Amino acid sequence: MPLSPLEHDRRYGELDQVIRAYTGQPADDTPDKPSHALTAYLRQTWHTRPWALAVAERQLREYADNPPGRLRLRLGEFYAIPDVGLPEAEIQQWLYCLADHIRHSIEQGEVPPMAAPATHWEWQTRFPELTQFLGGWFSQDMPDEFDDHDAAVDDYRTTTDPHLVARLVGELHELLALDLDEPDYALAVAELGMEVDPPAPYPPSAWLAFVAGRMSAPRADYGPGSGPQTDTP
Structure with missing residues (x-):
């Protein structure tokens, strides 16, 4: 067996x-x-x-x-x-x-110095929650499941445990701290599972920074009969 x-x-x-x-x-x-x-x-x-x-x-x-x-x-x-x-x-x-x-x-005691991930495995192992977020909410099916990128971001935020959302924010800041060139950020989000382009006019790094800010903002407490109002990025 x-x-x-x-x-x-x-x-x-x-x-x-x-x-x-x-x-x-x-x-x-x-x-x-x-x-x-x-x-x-x-x-x-x-x-x-x-x-x-x-x-x-x-x-x-x-x-x-x-x-x-x-x-x-x-x-x-x-x-x-x-x-x-x-x-x-x-x-x-x-x-x-x-x-x-x-x-x-x-x-x-030979330790490879910290650097940007060099392989698919290293990208996904170093940024596990970002892999879950981009691969799960921004696959090629995203346009069929959500009205736009904002709706997908809000769905992750409202359906995911706050501890994991906080982890995602940390991983977003860590990725941005690598200070990569824009083509390398495009490669990074692809390695992490994103199969759609960021919303215009944002390049990948600016959209990641926007998402980090949106995830960090306090959750609004909406009264009965009202729903969250999404902002246009």
């Missing part, structure tokens, strides 16, 4: 995070240099969950030492590594290579 969620996380949870970091990225690590994907994983994890690095190193090495045999394959009691573009015969050495890089980073 398949692994239970608890057993999966205990044995493979952080290994899975490492492998997810390679989504859309080449597994081109060498003994001398980690890939962009692994560097992104190291940067994000060092700055948010440094204790998890040792767990990742152990799980990678244990999986490479004991790849799933015939019985575990037949029972489904194993973690299936997604296709990362490497021949199956090279996967084991690649896992050892990743474990070696992570161990070196821990033992030498």
Whole structure:
């Protein structure tokens, strides 16, 4: 039978995070240099969950030492590594290579400096609530679900727990603090799941700043029979 969620996380949870970091990225690590994907994983994890690095190193090495045999394959009691573009015969050495890089980073204290996210995984891991907001309320279906961008923003604000709204505001300010060029902000919102353009005449950064201000404003207490009045951005 398949692994239970608890057993999966205990044995493979952080290994899975490492492998997810390679989504859309080449597994081109060498003994001398980690890939962009692994560097992104190291940067994000060092700055948010440094204790998890040792767990990742152990799980990678244990999986490479004991790849799933015939019985575990037949029972489904194993973690299936997604296709990362490497021949199956090279996967084991690649896992050892990743474990070696992570161990070196821990033992030498080599921490990638803070920077704008470099991969799809890093964008969405660094800005999880912004990913939920843009991907959930501003997908390609947004024009069919809401009258305009304002209506979508208001729907998120009124239907989402205030603690998550506050988290979103923080992530918006963190994204704006990266001080990217406008094309890079356009790339950022796309990586975070936005599938429609910001409303005219706003470029992405100005619209993100507007949304941050709107989410930060106190919620009005409307009396019976009245509804919130939306402002035109």
